[in-house]
Structure formats: C-alpha cells, structure tokens
Amino acid sequence: MRATARLDAGWGPEPVTAAELGRRDAASWVRVNPDGTAPLADAPYTALFSAPLRPGAELAAQRAQAVYATSPALVGALRALGAPAPQLWRPALRRANWESLTLGTGMNTRPRVLWFDEGDTPSWFTALVNETAEEVSWIIVEQPGASYEGEVTRLPRHLDEALWARDLAGLAPHVLLRPAGKAALGDCYFTLLAAAAGAHLILDQRLDTPASLPAERLGQAASLWKSRLLCAVKDLRGTLASGKATREAALALPSVEELPTPWAQPQALLEAAQ
Incomplete structure (x- = not known):
C-alpha cells in the first residue's frame, strides 16, 4: 500500500506535513508506535500502537484522529491515558x-x-x-x-x-x-x-x-x-x-491478505461497510 501511495506509515516520531501527503496522494497517514507529539499544524494522522506508550508520549495518542491497538490490554491502557476511543486490531500472519x-x-x-x-x-x-x-x-x-x-x-x-x-x-x-x-x-x-x-x-x-x-x-x-x-x-x-x-x-487463521486494515481504506469505503 505504501508503494501505490494508498498508505503512508512511519515508525516512531516522524510526522508528515499536509503538503508532503498531498504530493504522495496517500489515502491515510498512520503513525506506528509514535512517541513524539505531532505539531498542531501537522496533517491529521491515525495512531497504531503495538507497544506501551513511552513516558511523555500521551499527547501523540490524544491528538490522533483515530487510535488502534493490537491487544485488548493495550486498548485499555490507551483508554486510561485519554486516547480518543481506541479500537482493537489484532495482528495476523501472511x-x-x-x-x-x-x-x-x-x-x-x-x-x-x-x-x-x-x-x-x-x-x-x-x-x-x-x-x-x-x-x-x-x-x-x-x-x-x-x-x-x-x-x-x-x-x-x-x-x-x-x-x-x-x-x-x-x-x-x-x-x-x-x-x-x-x-x-x-x-x-x-x-x-x-x-x-x-x-x-x-x-x-x-x-x-x-x-x-x-x-x-x-x-x-x-x-x-x-x-x-x-x-x-x-x-x-x-x-x-x-x-x-x-x-x-x-x-x-485468517491471513493478513484476508483482513484489510481499517485505517488503509478510504473513509467512504469504511462508511459503506458499516
């Protein structure tokens, strides 16, 4: 999905500006395990957590437009930190x-x-x-x-x-x-x-x-x-x-090919699926 510009994702604190995303024409911007806060003027992003937040990283979760976590316990920990409605997404193998x-x-x-x-x-x-x-x-x-x-x-x-x-x-x-x-x-x-x-x-x-x-x-x-x-x-x-x-x-078990990640889908497709 990164190769076809449908999705941009980054590990750690690497916020991307709206201008950069516009040039890439990506459908969504995902920050994976972010441990730094994006600037207020940064492009809206989805946060995906597969590891506990590092100290001081709460704002990175709180400012995300959507938050996902890969275990139920991690969903609960993010909810306790004030992340906006964290949702569960379990990993799968290819x-x-x-x-x-x-x-x-x-x-x-x-x-x-x-x-x-x-x-x-x-x-x-x-x-x-x-x-x-x-x-x-x-x-x-x-x-x-x-x-x-x-x-x-x-x-x-x-x-x-x-x-x-x-x-x-x-x-x-x-x-x-x-x-x-x-x-x-x-x-x-x-x-x-x-x-x-x-x-x-x-x-x-x-x-x-x-x-x-x-x-x-x-x-x-x-x-x-x-x-x-x-x-x-x-x-x-x-x-x-x-x-x-x-x-x-x-x-x-269902393979990752059979389980499209929700943040990689255009919003219109998500709304149609719901």
Missing part, C-alpha cells in the same frame, strides 16, 4: 510466508525452547533459563543491548515477517515460553510466529491469544513454568505432535 516451509523435527538434538525478550520479563525468568540450560537449548530473540548468560542462540528482531519465517523454520523451536511481567500488554504476534513454526505454546494466561490455538495458559508462579517446561521436554514426541496441531491451527 500465510504465504509459512505454508510452503518444511520444518525439521530435531529429534536427535536437545529440545529447543524459544523466548522473545519483550522487555517485560518476570524476575524469576533468568533463574529458569540457567536451571534448565543442561536440558534444553535456548533460542532468545534479543532486546538491543541486552546481555544473556550461558550458551544461548541469539536471534535478532526482524521487521520483515519473511525473515522471521526463514529463521524460525531453520531453528525449528519445539516450545515457545512466553511469560509476562506486570504489564502483560503484549499482542498475539509473537505467539503466531512461534505457532506457525510448529512450536508447542506455553503462555502467560493474561496475554491475548486466538482461541483456536492449542496452548498451555499459566499463571505467574515460577515453579509452575519450570514444571510445565520440563514435562514438555520429557515428552518430546507429544510436544512435536502438539506443535504440528498448533501450526495447522495457526495457518487456518
């Missing part, structure tokens, strides 16, 4: 990136456990990684600048879903461990990535997850997370079968 991939079983290696470092880590999680280092191989999607102890596979964070598909298909994680700290504002995107790669899902019960995805939903007790992880590792054949069912369920 099925074409995943359906043709052949995933390995990895039965002859140590079980591989995937964790996305989302910056909202429970205090007990580092101990869990260290205590299970001899039983599993950890794959950590890193936070920029973070350091991790022990022998772990570090995976960079991608903005391109095709790169996620390439890396996760190559690593073929058996289990996704996705705890959350106090905020638990994360959306389902990382869960969908792991599910499409055939991972068995162990998730914080507060995180938003498609109901059709098979998953273990846990509370915040560290002992429970360690117990469930070790059970999944011990029954690796059962875990592989669960991962296969999870992958099938993930690929059966």
